[in-house]
Amino acid sequence: MRNQHHLIKDQSFLITGGASLVGSHIADELLAQGAKEVRLFDNFSLGTTSAIAHLLNNPRAPLIRGDVLRMNELIDAAKGVDGVFAMAGFLTIPMAKDPVLGVSVNTMGMVNTLEACRINGVRRIVFSSSVATYGNPIATPVEEAAPYRYEALQPPSLLYGASKLMGEALCAQYSKAYGLEFNVLRFSSVYGERQHARALNAVFVAQVCDKVRAGLAPVIGGDGSEVHDYVYVTDVAQACALAMTSYSHGHILNIATGIDTTHTAVAEIALKICGRTDLKPKYQADTRTVKPAAGSVLGFSREAAKNNIDWEPKVDIQSGITRLIEWQKKVSH
Numbered sequence: 001m002r003n004q005h006h007l008i009k010d011q012s013f014l015i016t017g018g019a020s021l022v023g024s025h026i027a028d029e030l031l032a033q034g035a036k037e038v039r040l041f042d043n044f045s046l047g048t049t050s051a052i053a054h055l056l057n058n059p060r061a062p063l064i065r066g067d068v069l070r071m072n073e074l075i076d077a078a079k080g081v082d083g084v085f086a087m088a089g090f091l092t093i094p095m096a097k098d099p100v101l102g103v104s105v106n107t108m109g110m111v112n113t114l115e116a117c118r119i120n121g122v123r124r125i126v127f128s129s130s131v132a133t134y135g136n137p138i139a140t141p142v143e144e145a146a147p148y149r150y151e152a153l154q155p156p157s158l159l160y161g162a163s164k165l166m167g168e169a170l171c172a173q174y175s176k177a178y179g180l181e182f183n184v185l186r187f188s189s190v191y192g193e194r195q196h197a198r199a200l201n202a203v204f205v206a207q208v209c210d211k212v213r214a215g216l217a218p219v220i221g222g223d224g225s226e227v228h229d230y231v232y233v234t235d236v237a238q239a240c241a242l243a244m245t246s247y248s249h250g251h252i253l254n255i256a257t258g259i260d261t262t263h264t265a266v267a268e269i270a271l272k273i274c275g276r277t278d279l280k281p282k283y284q285a286d287t288r289t290v291k292p293a294a295g296s297v298l299g300f301s302r303e304a305a306k307n308n309i310d311w312e313p314k315v316d317i318q319s320g321i322t323r324l325i326e327w328q329k330k331v332s333h
């Protein structure tokens with residue numbers, strides 16, 4: 001591959017937050033590409049073993065119960081690995097519930113993770129940042145240099161975006177001071193198999209699918225014009241693997257489809273997939289206590305990800321929602 005430098009095959013990796021939605025799919029991707037070992041490091045404060053149930057007996061994917069706030073545990077876990085995927089983190093919903101712990105995990109947890117990389121001579125870190133670092137963006141397309149517009153954000157969203165900016169700055173600092181390679185990936189709204197209820201925007205998709213599967217009309221808070229950029233979790237996992245193996249590093253890259261999808265469109269897609277176009281979305285007042293940075297235009301650019309790590313999404317929203325519904329059917333039985 002043009003932009004591939006290092007290989008995954010026969011290499012060892014550590015995933016912090018290994019029981020996460022994204023982390024579990026990164027593990028699948030790395031194992032499929034022949035990784036020697038993929039260590040799953042998690043304290044299960046948010047995630048459960050259900051996301052990694054299929055890996056629990058795999059000797060190439062050892063589970064390490066550990067806390068990113070305990071540096072000694074991280075130093076031990078990162079011994080001898082070639083790369084670290086830093087996925088442990090508090091999304092906006094858990095951040096709203098416990099902001100002090102959330103800020104600690106997203107910032108001090110990153111300091112500790114980077115320290116563990118430095119001490120163990122790890123080659124590269126891939127950090128899970130977020131498009132929340134733009135707040136409410138105004139420019140279209142939203143390129144990586146766009147500033148953080150946080151004025152209208154609720155505190156949990158502001159803290160979440162700011163804590164991810166801090167993680168990005170820490171990566172740059174460790175690269176400058178110690179030569180640690182990094183790629184920072186700003187994921188948009190990740191959704192898919194093993195979906196959890198911690199991500200504000202993906203929760204909406206999962207709830208709509210649940211309703212429609214139950215033969216009920218999907219419920220939309222507001223007028224349905226709110227848009228998000230829904231990116232499928234296997235595409236995100238592939239982006240993480242590419243960010244680990246690319247020639248190019250030291251980047252901050254949007255991992256987004258570049259396509260804005262309205263809440264109404266999500267509902268219509270789910271209705272069509274389930275053959276229930278007879279049902280119509282029900283609009284009501286938006287009662288969410290935690291609100292996302294949202295508007296009716298986003299337009300995240302994915303050009304830098306294409307140019308630097310050769311990543312493009314493969315799963316469109318119709319196929320993604322189909323796969324999510326299939327997974328929901330399987331787990332609800």
Ligand SMILES: NC(=O)c1ccc[n+]([C@@H]2O[C@H](COP(=O)([O-])OP(=O)(O)OC[C@H]3O[C@@H](n4cnc5c(N)ncnc54)[C@H](O)[C@@H]3O)[C@@H](O)[C@H]2O)c1
Pocket residue numbers: 016017018019020021022023041042043044045046047048066067068069086087088089090091105109128129130131186187188189190191196198199202
């Ligand atoms: N899901 C999204 O839409 C999305 C979007 C942008 C960025 N991100 C970021 O990507 C990463 C992965 O997202 P996800 O949805 O897979 O997350 P997730 O909520 O599924 O998983 C986070 C994991 O981190 C673990 N964790 C929390 N505190 C820890 C600690 N102190 N020590 C060890 N583990 C700890 C949790 O138990 C959980 O398994 C997160 O950092 C998130 O902020 C996610």
